[in-house]
Amino acid sequence: MTTDLLSLLPLSAVAADTAPSIPAGRLVPAALLGIAVLVALIVRFKLHPFLALTLGSLTVGGVAGVAMSDVLDSYTKGFGSTAAGVGILIALGAMFGKLLADSGGADEIVDTIIGRSSARSLPWAMAGVGAIIGLPMFFEIGLVLLMPVIFLVARRAEMSLVRVGIPALAGLSAMHGLVPPHPGPLVAIDALKADLGVTLGLGILVAIPTIAVAGPWFARLAGRWVDVPAPELFESRETENGPRPSFGITLLTVLTPVVLMMGKALADILAAKGTPVRVVLDFLGTPLIALLIAVILAMFTLGRGAGMGIKQVGSSLEGSLGPIAGIILIVAAGGGFKQTLVDTGIGQLVADWIAQSGLSVLLLAWLVAVFIRLATGSATVATVTASGILAPLAASMSTTEVSLMVLAIGAGSVFFSHVNDAGFWLVKEYFGLKVGQTIKTWSVMETILSVTGLVLVLLLDLVV
Numbered sequence: 452m453t454t455d456l457l458s459l460l461p462l463s464a465v466a467a468d469t470a471p472s473i474p475a476g477r478l479v480p481a482a483l484l485g486i487a488v489l490v491a492l493i494v495r496f497k498l499h500p501f502l503a504l505t506l507g508s509l510t511v512g513g514v515a516g517v518a519m520s521d522v523l524d525s526y527t528k529g530f531g532s533t534a535a536g537v538g539i540l541i542a543l544g545a546m547f548g549k550l551l552a553d554s555g556g557a558d559e560i561v562d563t564i565i566g567r568s569s570a571r572s573l574p575w576a577m578a579g580v581g582a583i584i585g586l587p588m589f590f591e592i593g594l595v596l597l598m599p600v601i602f603l604v605a606r607r608a609e610m611s612l613v614r615v616g617i618p619a620l621a622g623l624s625a626m627h628g629l630v631p632p633h634p635g636p637l638v639a640i641d642a643l644k645a646d647l648g649v650t651l652g653l654g655i656l657v658a659i660p661t662i663a664v665a666g667p668w669f670a671r672l673a674g675r676w677v678d679v680p681a682p683e684l685f686e687s688r689e690t691e692n693g694p695r696p697s698f699g700i701t702l703l704t705v706l707t708p709v710v711l712m713m714g715k716a717l718a719d720i721l722a723a724k725g726t727p728v729r730v731v732l733d734f735l736g737t738p739l740i741a742l743l744i745a746v747i748l749a750m751f752t753l754g755r756g757a758g759m760g761i762k763q764v765g766s767s768l769e770g771s772l773g774p775i776a777g778i779i780l781i782v783a784a785g786g787g788f789k790q791t792l793v794d795t796g797i798g799q800l801v802a803d804w805i806a807q808s809g810l811s812v813l814l815l816a817w818l819v820a821v822f823i824r825l826a827t828g829s830a831t832v833a834t835v836t837a838s839g840i841l842a843p844l845a846a847s848m849s850t851t852e853v854s855l856m857v858l859a860i861g862a863g864s865v866f867f868s869h870v871n872d873a874g875f876w877l878v879k880e881y882f883g884l885k886v887g888q889t890i891k892t893w894s895v896m897e898t899i900l901s902v903t904g905l906v907l908v909l910l911l912d913l914v915v
Contacts, residue, residue: 475800477515482797482826485511489788489870493886500876501777504784507870508791515795522791529790533873534783537591541779541877542772543742544595547749549771550764552599554753555695556704561603563698573608574618574667577601581622582662584709590830590874591782592738593623596705598881605681612681612882613892614674620878620893621666624900627830628861629661630654635834635864637716639857642838643845647720650854653915657858657907665900673896677888696756704745704752711741778880785873789828792871797826812848813859813912816841817905820863828871833864851915855908862904868897 489507492498498506505526512522551557568576580600585593597619605615631637631651640650696704715736722729734740746768754764810818819840823833837860845853868875869890879889 473515473517473796478795478797478800481511481513481515481795482792484514485788485792486870490886493870500781500879501784504781504788504870504876508788511788511791511795517795521794525791525794526787528787529793530783530787532790533786534779537782537786537873538779540592540738540742541595541775541782543739543746544592544598545771545775546746546768547742548595548599549767550746550749550753551701551705552603553763553767554749554757554759556701556749556753556757557599557603559695559698559701560600560705561607564600564604565607570608570610573604573610574614574670575663577604577615578618578622578662578666581619581666582626582658583622585623585626590623590627591877592708592742593626594620594874594877594881596708597623602681611674611678613677613679614670616882617670617673617892617896618662618666621662621669621896621900624865624897625658625662625665625904628834628865628900629658629858629904631716635831636857636861637719638831639834639838639860642835642842643853643857644842645845645853645857646850649850650857653851653854653911654858654861656911657862657904660907661862661900661903664903665896669896669899673892676891677884679883679888682883694756694758696753700752700756704749707748708738708741708745711744712736712738715741778877781876781880782873785828785871785876789871789873793827793829793832812841812844812852813855813908814905816856816859817863817901817908820860821866821901824864824866825869828869828873828875830864834860837863852912855912855915858908859905862901862908865897865904866901867894869894 485507488510489503492503492506493500508526509519509522512519512525517525548557564576564580565573581593581597584597601612601616601619604610605612608615627635629636631640631647631654636650636654639645640647711732713736714732718729718732718736722732735744750764750768754767759767808815808818816837819837820833823836824830827833838857841856841860845856848856868878870876870886875889875893878884878893879886882889882893884892
C-alpha cells in the first residue's frame, strides 16, 4: 500500500524503452519466479530480507533476459531513491518518536486516549487517529509518527499490537487511496480532470465505512490469528515523578507536520503558482522540511518542556537511529526490487492487457490499479498509470462518474500489499512480525480495504 515517494511518473514512461524488447512469455514468469525466490529465501532459509530482496531482483532481471548491468542499475536506482526519500523520513520520524516517548508526551497521549476510551472503543479511537494523521501524508510518514502511540497504547491497555495497530493502519491507508488532499487522489484528479469537491465528498463517504470494516472489525479477527506484544522500540523513560508536557502542547507538536503538509496541499489547490503564499507553504509542507521542523520543535516543547537537559535531548536523538537502521536497509531494498519490476515492463504489460478487456469502466479502473499494484508494489505508480490509461474514457463521463473512477483507482492501488512493497517491510519490521504473520494481518487488511472501497464505489454509482 504504501507509496514510493519518488515514483511519480507514469509506468509507461518509466518502462517504455525496455517493455517492447522483452516478450511477455518471459516477463510474467520472471516476475513470478523472482517473488517466489524472495519468499522462499526468507521463509524457508531464514535469509535476511535485505539479502533476499537483492537476490530476488537479480532473479527477475536474469529470467527476463535483461543484462545484469542494467538490472544492477535498476536495483541501485530504486534502492537509492527509496533511501533518499523514505529513508530520511524514517530517520526523522524515529527521532521525533523517541523524543515523544522519552519526554513522556506519548504517555500523555496514551493516558488521555485510554482514559476516555473503553476496551471496545479503543480500536475505533485508533482508527480515527490514523485517519486524521494520514489525511495529508504519505503512508510511511504517518506510520513513523504513529508508532510510539500504537506501541504504548497496546502496552498500557494490555491488548495485542495487531488489535490496536490494524485500525490505525487502516485509517492511514484509506486516506492514502481515497481522500484528497492526499497526494495519491490528487494525482488521479488531475489526470482525469475530476472535480475536487465532488471527489472529496464522495471519498469521505467511501472512506468512513471502509475504515470501519478493514480496521476495527477486521482487527478483532486478525488479533486472534496473530497475537504479538508491542516491542520495546519506543519504551519511554522511567520518570513517573518527573514533569510531562501537557496534552495540548504534545498534540500541537504532533500535529505540526500534519498542518504544514495540509497547508501545502491546500495551497497547491487554491493558490496560483509563483505566489508568495504558495512558495512558502510548498517549502514548509515538503515532507522532509515538515518533519525536520517537527523534530526541532519537539526538542523544545517535548524535550526541554519535560525538564530534559541538552545532553539528554541529544542522547535521545542519537538513540533513535540504531533500532531503525535495519528497517531503512530493508525498505530501500524493497524499493530496488520494485524498480527492477518496473524497468522490465511487467507492469505496463499487465495494464495494456486489462485496458483491452472490455469490462465496465469502474471495475476496469479498479482492476488496472490492482494489477499494477501487484506487479510493481507501488500505490503511486498504480494510481498514476491507471489514471493515464483511463483518461480518454473519462472525457465522455459525467462529473460524478469521473470522481467515482478516481476512487475506484485509489481503492485498487492499495490492494494486497506483499513482498515487493516497501510498506510491507516497514510494517513487518516495526511490528516485529514474520512474513506469514504480516500477510495474515497487513496484507489481508489492505485487500479488505480495497475490495470494500470498490463495492461502495459501485453502490454509489447506482444512486448518484
